Amino acid sequence: MNFSKEIIQWYFQNKRDLPWRKTKDPYRIWLSEIMLQQTRVAQGLPYYEKFTEAFPTVYDLANAEESQVLKLWQGLGYYSRARNLHYTAKDIVENYNGQFPSTYKALLKLKGVGDYTASAIASICFDEVAPVVDGNVYRVLSRYFDIDTPINSTEGIKKFKELAFEVVDHDDPANFNQAIMEFGAVQCKPQNPYCIICPLHESCEGLKNQRVDMLPVKLKKTKVKKRWFNYLVVVSNASETLLEKRKGKGIWQGLYQFPLLETETSIETIADYQSEIEEIIKIKDFSVTKFNEKEMIHKLSHQHLYTTFWIVETTDSLKNGISLQEIRTYPVPILIGNFIEEFNF
DNA sequence: AACTCGGGGGA
């Protein structure tokens, strides 16, 4: 049996029971693929359940408010996925008569749908011979064929895509694509793969050459930047606080947070920033106390956020204040969400 | 071609 037939057979015997494997509805396949980008199945699964319940069809998603979509997405990360998801739902309703396009080429035009996702939808929903290349596929192919071209180099991306075209099963691209990904996730996993019991271990070049644990090769990533976030948690007599919406290009675009005073380094004494705080929260009469004695270090892929929450008590009334009752209805970064749970106002 | 965008989990 050849590589692709062997992979498919393994899949039929070992595949996990997952909700998006019970449908070919392009809307639901699209939803699952967007959610699972750079995200483990275990982490994405509850979000898929929440979304399909809240938005059974693309029309329901298109009719939602963006903040509602972001709220349901809260905690899953890479929030541009949620914004693009909502944008594309409206696009599908307005410009595609509610029907997803049915080819790789046409799917690529959708915002948030790249090479991988277009191939996944085209193959799974429409049986197009469009090979997927995700992190799992890079790993399986680099090991089986013992290829050390860096998977995140221009040459590597091209080479592995071509290789995927050579091995994809033309009779059943839908199951082959899901099979090779599942195989990479469950059997040919990053650490301690099950080579001894692997159905492909006799023909695996990487195993033969004892290079499995060195593959795939990946170019080094850039190092992380440090930032210092001081959140101003206003608490007024009227049981209100302030939230602001993050705008611009950086992290957490569209999510809400307490008014932020970002500094170049740790704050020694908060009194040094009296005028800055006045300017940010538009209040003159307040007293500030530190909530967390040690800075919390919130770690993102490219940034470490040294965070302090400052409790700002005031008797003044707030402009654009938010009642503490409704604070949990706003989409917030997990860093803010954790604080809200702990502080409990 | 390099950077940016989250959060969680495993070793």
Add this chain to the structure above:
DNA sequence: TCCCCAGAGTT
């Protein structure tokens, strides 16, 4: 700690 996860968009 470091790496990885059903990647895509921007610079």
